[in-house]
Amino acid sequence: MNSKIKVLLVDDHAVVRAGFKLLLATSPNIEVIAEAECGEQAIQLYQSCQPDIIVLDLSMPGIGGLETIKRLVQRDEKVNILVFSIHDEQVYVNRALNAGAKGYITKNSAPEILSDAIEGIQNGQRYVEHGLLNKITDEVSEHDFQAIAQTFSAREFDVFRLLAKGLTAHKIADELCLGYKTVANYVTQIKKKLQVSSIAELAHIAILLGIIKH
Template sequence: MINTISVMLVDDHAVVRAGYRLLLTQSSDIKVICEAERGEEACQLYGLHRPQVVVMDLSLPGIGGLATVRRLIARDPNARILMFSIHDEPAYVVRALEAGAKGYITKSCAPEILVEAVERIAGGQNYLEHEIAQKLALQTGTTAQSSSLNSLSAREFDVFCLLAKGYTTREVAEELRLGYKTVANYTTLIKSKLSVNTSAEMARLAYRHGLIAS
């Protein structure tokens, strides 16, 4: 056993975090040094504690997981982030990796996988859960782009997700710390790219692509 791996957990449910902590500390070389509930908090704590690995839920309240990854990477391009999500849809995986995450596993994976993923990522490698890697490979292998969602830029995608979740333009602007007009402009652009007219249609699209939970 070499050095201890310091980990920050980011998930909005305290109970869930507690569970992860237990799981992770099964391995004596991993230590959870801090926890955050929201993306904003995670960014602050990351600066303070500099954990070697961040284990983060993709579906965070507020700013959301993707934007958080981007913010962390912006602060520290070498940040090692493992996404831990209930979603196994390629759309999300691709976005997360593009945003700078080093790994992606789903919550349905075996407990050992979490530990293994953290260790691999701490070691500077990447980690993709097997099924996900396969899905992704198959998808990109066949048709170039699956959906119209791929025509959205990273930022547009952020805005899209929040709008589809039911955020108002104002709320999106606050969450992403953008100007109100910016979001309004993005919204128009997104609608035209996806050829929809209303945010209800966006929600529908998001559902179809499994980007929204319930």
């Protein structure tokens, strides 16, 4: 039998953490092993408790959520972070995902979304709540994305797929045995073709095309 997914809850409101903990207690596959009220404490607990996933708010005292994500990723590039925030504006979603979060859901989402997101990320998927990344562009449709993807070279498609899965350009270079500058050039070309500016938008297109799972 598989062990439970170990979760570290990070939110500056004790009552909110208590609510999350009760909610997750209904899932037989998830266990909250530690709680933190700020980013600095979360970083310390991540080192000592080694959770599978960190469920993190963005609006916290101290260094704040985004800086916490960056510092955790610097310490462990494989860290699994799920943002659980009141903010549903796209700028927050993009910044969190670009900083290294593996998922983003809002506190207004249905209760079961939290456990679904945790289990999805644990299984290697990115998880962004439906509707948060729908405003990519009004000019380009899903059919246009399909057509554009068909024009990718084999290398461009490989880079596109790995970017959408959350790998950095340096990691893609290692995996594909390419130079970093070569990969960076591919990234620029891919973004230009798809008319996007962020990895979050690119990942959403990959989800639309079925290249990665939501």
